[in-house]
Amino acid sequence: MPHIEELPLTAGKAAAPGWSYVPDTGYDPSKAPLNPTTARSKRKYAALVGGDRGDLSLRQQGQAQKLIAELDDDRSRRKIEVPTRKSAAEEKRGARHQTSNVARILKSEKTFVHYLDDEEALLDKQPARPSYNDETPKPAPRASKTPLARRKSTALNIESSASSSPAPAALPQTPMGPPPLPHHLPQPTSKPQSSTSTAQDPSPYALPSDAELEALLSAPPLSYSAAQSAPPPRTDPPPRRFCDVCGYWGRIKCLSCGGRYCGLGCKEAHLQDKCLRWK
Amino acid sequence: MAKPKNVPASTLSTGDLASRTLILDNGAHTIKAGYSSHLDNHAPNHQDCTIIPNCIARSTRDKRTYIGPELTTCLDYGELAYRRPVEKGYVVNWEGEKAIWERSFSSEEGGLGCEPAETNLILTEQPNAPVTLQRWTDEMVFEEFGFGAYYRTIGASLNAWAPSPFPSTADSVSGLPVECLLVVDAGYSHTTITPLYHGRPLHSAIRRLDVGGKVLTNRLKDCISRTFDVHREDHIVSEIKEDVCYVSPSPSAFAADLERTWKGGRYDARELDTTVVVDYVLPDYEHIKRGYHRPHDAKIKGGRVLRVDEETGRREHVVTVGNERFTVPELLFTPSDIGMSQPGLCGVILQSIHSLPEGLRQVFLANIIVVGGSGLLPGFVERLDAELRGAVDEDLVVRVARAEDPLKNSWLGGARMAQDEGNLRQRLVTRAEWMEHGEGWVRRRFAGKIGR
Numbered sequence: 001m002p003h004i005e006e007l008p009l010t011a012g013k014a015a016a017p018g019w020s021y022v023p024d025t026g027y028d029p030s031k032a033p034l035n036p037t038t039a040r041s042k043r044k045y046a047a048l049v050g051g052d053r054g055d056l057s058l059r060q061q062g063q064a065q066k067l068i069a070e071l072d073d074d075r076s077r078r079k080i081e082v083p084t085r086k087s088a089a090e091e092k093r094g095a096r097h098q099t100s101n102v103a104r105i106l107k108s109e110k111t112f113v114h115y116l117d118d119e120e121a122l123l124d125k126q127p128a129r130p131s132y133n134d135e136t137p138k139p140a141p142r143a144s145k146t147p148l149a150r151r152k153s154t155a156l157n158i159e160s161s162a163s164s165s166p167a168p169a170a171l172p173q174t175p176m177g178p179p180p181l182p183h184h185l186p187q188p189t190s191k192p193q194s195s196t197s198t199a200q201d202p203s204p205y206a207l208p209s210d211a212e213l214e215a216l217l218s219a220p221p222l223s224y225s226a227a228q229s230a231p232p233p234r235t236d237p238p239p240r241r242f243c244d245v246c247g248y249w250g251r252i253k254c255l256s257c258g259g260r261y262c263g264l265g266c267k268e269a270h271l272q273d274k275c276l277r278w279k
Numbered sequence: 280m281a282k283p284k285n286v287p288a289s290t291l292s293t294g295d296l297a298s299r300t301l302i303l304d305n306g307a308h309t310i311k312a313g314y315s316s317h318l319d320n321h322a323p324n325h326q327d328c329t330i331i332p333n334c335i336a337r338s339t340r341d342k343r344t345y346i347g348p349e350l351t352t353c354l355d356y357g358e359l360a361y362r363r364p365v366e367k368g369y370v371v372n373w374e375g376e377k378a379i380w381e382r383s384f385s386s387e388e389g390g391l392g393c394e395p396a397e398t399n400l401i402l403t404e405q406p407n408a409p410v411t412l413q414r415w416t417d418e419m420v421f422e423e424f425g426f427g428a429y430y431r432t433i434g435a436s437l438n439a440w441a442p443s444p445f446p447s448t449a450d451s452v453s454g455l456p457v458e459c460l461l462v463v464d465a466g467y468s469h470t471t472i473t474p475l476y477h478g479r480p481l482h483s484a485i486r487r488l489d490v491g492g493k494v495l496t497n498r499l500k501d502c503i504s505r506t507f508d509v510h511r512e513d514h515i516v517s518e519i520k521e522d523v524c525y526v527s528p529s530p531s532a533f534a535a536d537l538e539r540t541w542k543g544g545r546y547d548a549r550e551l552d553t554t555v556v557v558d559y560v561l562p563d564y565e566h567i568k569r570g571y572h573r574p575h576d577a578k579i580k581g582g583r584v585l586r587v588d589e590e591t592g593r594r595e596h597v598v599t600v601g602n603e604r605f606t607v608p609e610l611l612f613t614p615s616d617i618g619m620s621q622p623g624l625c626g627v628i629l630q631s632i633h634s635l636p637e638g639l640r641q642v643f644l645a646n647i648i649v650v651g652g653s654g655l656l657p658g659f660v661e662r663l664d665a666e667l668r669g670a671v672d673e674d675l676v677v678r679v680a681r682a683e684d685p686l687k688n689s690w691l692g693g694a695r696m697a698q699d700e701g702n703l704r705q706r707l708v709t710r711a712e713w714m715e716h717g718e719g720w721v722r723r724r725f726a727g728k729i730g731r
């Protein structure tokens with residue numbers, strides 16, 4: 001079977017004339033019906049969004065995002081004044097007054113989100129941090145910095161070594177060797193093989209050379225958002241749904257709001273308190 | 280950077296190191312702090328480490344504000360409001376953090392008795408920190424607190440110096456890092472995966488799962504609040520999590536437990552399995568200082584009661600905890616349960632490992648260590664081990680171990696590292712150097728770009 005891959009047509013972000021392959025990310029808002037009211041347009045909409053897999057609708061995605069943001073918030077921004085009290089250490093230092101930078105830092109009301117935005121803006125302006133990249137070249141350029149775009153490559157990588165299904169043909173970026181043979185690595189905590197012995201033995205488990213390791217060690221840190229794990233591969237089972245009321249399997253979907261419940265007992269509780277139809 | 284104008288002359292000259300080193304593992308939930316010295320032969324152990332709550336708490340009941348270590352003297356944790364200066368593992372609000380540090384360094388009760396100018400500081404940070412925050416941290420440490428010498432490092436990397444939890448390996452020497460280690464840091468804000476090679480992080484393979492102890496506590500809060508509103512009781516819910524939550528050994532065991540804790544349909548009601556369902560007696564901070572759990576009493580219906588204990592004749596609040604015991608920690612392994620588009624912990628570890636050269640993958644798979652508070656959940660290590668084994672080829676060796684004390688392991692590693700003077704000299708930046716070279720140079724030193 002011939003191997004087909006997409007080649008980047010453009011070097012930078014500028015769009016080139018002509019046409020190109022773009023990754024199919026599933027949902028294309030330009031194709032979605034504006035107001036899916038009829039059953040047919042709803043079905044079409046669901047297919048576009050990927051509803052066949054039991055994926056969440058846009059509204060449910062929004063709800064999930066809200067829930068995650070709420071869970072991730074430790075409600076610590078409730079304003080609590082720091083009681084002003086001269087500590088002994090401060091008294092000892094006496095007349096010494098703060099530098100302007102320190103005073104600025106202490107007065108700052110910024111939260112982490114602000115710093116994250118600043119960082120992103122900075123990275124957009126100068127894609128690589130110059131101070132880190134001067135001396136050492138990056139070991140392996142990553143296809144894309146966004147977790148979503150990484151989904152494909154990581155998914156393939158995991159599958160090829162994780163499942164018992166036949167491995168796909170060699171990937172362009174990371175060539176996979178033949179199925180790994182039983183082997184014995186040196187004791188995990190013992191000294192790694194010297195580079196001379198690995199040079200003679202080009203097995204897939206050869207330890208990287210010292211130069212490769214050095215390059216790996218001096219790679220610049222990823223940005224905060226780039227270090228987030230990539231989304232799970234599409235082959236993963238669809239998300240499990242639970243009863244809103246008691247936490248058992250959500251076997252029944254509410255016709256009005258799309259929430260889940262497990263049976264008649266919880267249906268009543270759901271309709272009374274949880275149903276979002278009119279809210 | 281503004282050059283300071285009037286700072287006290289440092290008591291140390293350029294080549295001098297202070298006799299003792301303060302290792303400060305500055306977590307979002309607690310600070311792990313303690314001293315180590317390269318001059319005496321005392322091997323640091325877990326008792327040398329103090330755990331300090333990293334928060335300013337305000338009680339609505341006694342109208343007091345507790346700063347950092349003072350919280351241990353608090354008698355009533357009900358409806359405490361917290362202010363946490365560390366967000367996502369990074370110090371964001373220095374006004375609050377300064378108050379906590381000053382209280383912690385003082386020689387009052389619960390303090391460390393620290394004189395910054397005569398102390399070396401080893402401070403931990405989370406990986407992938409925004410540069411601005413790193414710069415501000417350096418600035419505060421030298422300009423405001425005036426430490427004699429300072430080293431800022433990724434907290435996970437210190438684990439390489441801690442004693443290895445794997446039984447087969449010989450005891451590591453105090454001053455030497457473990458060769459290869461994959462640190463799973465299940466902390467308060469998130470869970471990070473950091474591969475270490477000779478104690479140095481492989482930055483391109485660091486990955487983060489945005490589920491941490493905070494998400495679990497908040498989720499448990501939401502679940503319990505279906506029957507009894509505990510949204511304001513952060514401390515109590517966190518204690519419930521620590522006391523009764525566990526990780527299911529496998530997805531099938533999860534399903535089985537879910538069946539056992541189901542109340543049944545309307546017409547086929549079932550008996551709850553009292554080995555899983557428990558009653559949790561909430562503390563009232565009068566007679567019951569800390570909540571405790573006991574097997575479920577079938578007379579309690581509807582999840583919560585206020586009732587009178589037969590033996591003591593006291594009133595007590597009881598909350599029934601059923602499937603929350605295992606569905607909440609399950610979020611670490613199946614974040615899609617709350618609609619999060621990230622793989623479970625096992626998937627994140629594989630993502631990290633697959634971004635490494637193939638020759639290194641086996642070594643890291645065989646040396647996975649779990650640290651951080653969520654690592655204390657029963658069944659965590661076993662589940663991770665089972666899932667990883669199922670996801671990689673059969674001939675690969677997978678070893679997962681929990682550190683002896685997951686909370687203090689990074690600290691212990693740092694303390695052991697600081698015992699060796701060579702290690703210290705290689706890493707620390709003295710105050711004189713800071714004033715001579717400025718913040719950019721210091722930051723590059725900590726990133727390992729400028730050697731000694």
